[in-house]
Amino acid sequence: MTNALERLQKVIAQSGVTSRRKAEKLIVDGKVKVNHKTVTELGTKVAPHDDIEVNGVRLEKEAPVYYMLYKPRGVISSIQDDKGRKVVTDYLGDISERIYPIGRLDYDTSGILLLTNDGEFANLLMHPRYGVDKVYVAKIKGIPDKRELHRLRKGIRSGDDLLKIVRYKILETDRHKNTMIIEITLHEGKNRHVRRMMEALGYPVSKLKREKYGLLTLQHMQPGDYRPLTPHEVKKMRLLASDKNVE
The missing domain is CATH 3.30.70.1560 (Alpha-L RNA-binding motif)
Structure with missing residues (x-):
């Protein structure tokens, strides 16, 4: 049972609500409840069955998913646009999870864009210190x-x-x-x-x-195509960002 426990801030980040650093601040500020009790200790660990609320909203535990999109030109790197322009999630319409882009590509720029519901993974890849x-x-x-x-x-x-x-x-x-x-x-x-x-x-x-x-390319893809990352690719991207010990 102990092996199933994870740090609260990690669970919040993996849900896609926010980054781990911001999750830590929410915990310290008393904005997080576990099983209906406010938790302010950063070392708190939770089990998969625990009920977690962030800012009064119950955390929905989705399995982490990872996708690569060949973003076409003329598309917004967002999940919505107030001007009604096409957004990247329009190309992944059959995905039920609440995914969002890792970083962005400009409107007129095409190419690889990663999307996920794993906040910790996204934060790892976006942080400039890791140099992917x-x-x-x-x-x-x-x-x-x-x-x-x-x-x-x-x-x-x-x-x-x-x-x-x-x-x-x-x-x-x-x-x-x-x-x-x-x-x-x-x-x-x-x-x-x-x-x-x-x-x-x-x-x-x-x-x-x-x-x-990183190690991902557009091989065999056309603009608008997308595919899930394999578990091997996810693992290698984590390693590439964290310690660069990728063979």
Whole structure:
């Protein structure tokens, strides 16, 4: 029976309500009840049959699920949009669990987007300290030289952000059309990260796709396709984010 016990904040995070850190604050603030009694101790452990309430709402215990979507361009990385635009969960209409995107891709950016109801897993992958590779392919207007591209690694100031990449690789240069296709690897993906960097250099992005996320690729997928992650993939992504000891 002891093996079935888990920390309360972990159970709350896995339910998809919030991150583990925010769950800890809710517990300390007296916003969480276990079996109808307020709990404020962070070390509290609960069993699968325990009744948990967060801010007066009973926690629905769903089995964790993990999906990968090939997000098309022109789709919002959200579960709803007040302007009536298409959102990513429209492509996963037959999923009964309350899933949400891990991070986001811009409206005009396509590629890999992960969705889950496991808040702890989502928080792990989004945290910049873990440095999971996110590989993008960008088509840009203009042909920057190596000196300019080197600035991407050193960092470019944009507003309050210092935007950096991990590495880049030139895939194609078309001097007739004055365009370049470049592969860019990020660890931390801030809002419009790639587009803002290239615009700051004077080379706007005309097309952008995230082709790889950690060990996951878009192989055999078309825009709008989705599939569940395998248990092996989930395990490897956890390892990749937590300690990078992935073979």
